[in-house]
Amino acid sequence: MTDAPAPLADPHLVYDPVAGDGPKDVVILGSTGSIGTQAIDLVLRNPDRFRVTALSAHGGRVALLAEQAHRLRVRTVAVARQDVVPELREALSARYGAGEPLPEILAGPDAATRVAASDCHTVLNGITGSIGLAPTLAALEAGRTLALANKESLIVGGPLVKALAKPGQIIPVDSEHAALFQALAAGTRADVRKLVVTASGGPFRGRTRQELAAVTVEDALAHPTWAMGPVITINSATLVNKGLEVIEAHLLYDIPFDRIEVVVHPQSYVHSMVEFTDGSTLAQATPPDMRGPIAIGLGWPERVPDAAPVFDWSKASTWEFFPLDNEAFPSVNLARHVGELAGTAPAVFNAANEECVEAFRTGALPFLGIIDTVTRVVEEHGTPAAGTSLTVPDVLEAETWARARARELTARTASAEARA
Structure with a gap:
């Protein structure tokens, strides 16, 4: 184990690209989403620690983006949708005083990538989906500390990210x-026996595969403990999200897949655990709230006081743990298989899943059809070339094929159901 490659995320190593006094300059990608809005809340409560210099968003919530830019007094606002620029400029003008300069506006599919490489200390990548890969690579290449909430960019481009990242440059969010990052600080890599990743079980914990056949979009979006965006929430319902996290844990910490375990913990108080070779297990626990992990990503190696809620230990509570039902939720084992294949297989898995989730949201695919279709796309893709030779064009080509094939299979499913 001591001869394994250095992990991407190591709490013992601190990468500080611009050491100095004063607040850290931060760029927030995906500022109008769940991670972005909570990060901004944290920044506004800690102006002595953090200063946001740029924001990026897709463009679906222009008024919120303009409000964020004004409150934070950012230099640059980036938006993926070129068509909303006039609306954004008007919204910014309505908030800034007469004669007060407006922030620079960048627009287009590469806007987030451009601000990810801009002058700052830390880039928080809170974008959802594999479109976060290019900004992740840009931030690393520019030498920024990367607070990574966009798991997909690591999963689809693992070797590319690992080739660019310097020791301590990535902090997981x-x-x-x-x-896991915090618990690993208690020992060396040689001390680690197992990583234990917890899962809430989502809204369908305890249901059999047969009982999942008729669930609706509304059912899948009713997560019992976390408030997240629709894609991540549905991924939590299928447990695809947990499968992605297993791959991510393997890539971040260089722990073999057979030593990464998933357990169901409905309360979502224990966020994950590290089992050490001496028999000790360290668990990191807080009430469910993403501001704690965001504070670790932005502030490490320092902790941000009162970043998130704490437990009231004077009140009785019950914490439960259950084994994962792999028959009802086969996505975690499929993700392990994909992770071991490496190469472009994780990109195929992720892209096919994104297409199937969208098909489920629009009523074109039943709930069980999500993982069944993803499984078939992965099987048809076969064994990829070695991951060490992976390139960005390889990833994009694999994603394009997987999305097209998932759409074809989804259309067949819809047609068959219509005839039934």
């Missing part, structure tokens, strides 16, 4: 990986 997912609650599970931030928990």
Whole structure:
């Protein structure tokens, strides 16, 4: 184990691109989403620690983006949708005083990538989906500390990210990986026996595969403990999200897949655990709230006081743990298989899933059809070339094929159901 490659995320190593006094300059990608809005709340409560210099968003919530830019007094606002620029400029003008300069506006599909490489200390990548890969690579290449909430960019481009990242340059922001990150600080890599990733079980915990056949979009969006965007929430319902997190844990910490375990913990108080070779297990626990992991991502190696809620230990509570039902939720084992294949297989898995989730949201695919279709696309893709030779064009080509094939299979499913 001591001869394994250095992990991407190591709590013992601190990468500080612009050491100095004063607040850290931060760029927030995906500022109008769940991670972005909570990060901004944290920044506004800690102006002595953080200063946001640029924001990026897709463009679906222009008024909120303009409000964020004004409150934070950012230099640059980036938006993926070129068509909303006039609306954004008008919204900014309405908030800034007469004669007060407006922030620079960048627009287009590469806007987030451009601000990810801009002058700052830390880039928080809170974009959802594999479109976060290019900004992740840009931030690393520019030498920024990367607070990574966009797990997909690591999963689809693992070798590319690992080739660019310097020791300590990536700080994970997912609650599970931030928990592992903190627990790993208690020992050396040679001390680690197992990583234990917890899962809430989503809204369908305890249901059999047969009982999942008729669930609706509304059912899948009713997560019992976390408030997240629709894609991540549905991924949590299928447990695809947990499968992605297993791949992410493997890539971040260089722990073999057979030593990464998933357990169901409905309360979502324990975010993950590390089992050490001496029999000790360290668990990181807080009430469900993403501001804690975000604070770790932005502030490490320092902790941000009162970043998130704490437990009231004077009140009785019950914490439960259950084994994962792999028959009802086969996505985690499929993700392990994909992770071991490496190469472009994770990109195929992720892209096919994104297409199937969208098809489910629009009523074109039943709930069980999500993972069944993803499985078939992965099987048809076969064994990819070695991951060490992976390139960005390889990833894009694999994603394009997987999306097209998932749409074809989804259309067949819809047609067959219509005839039934």
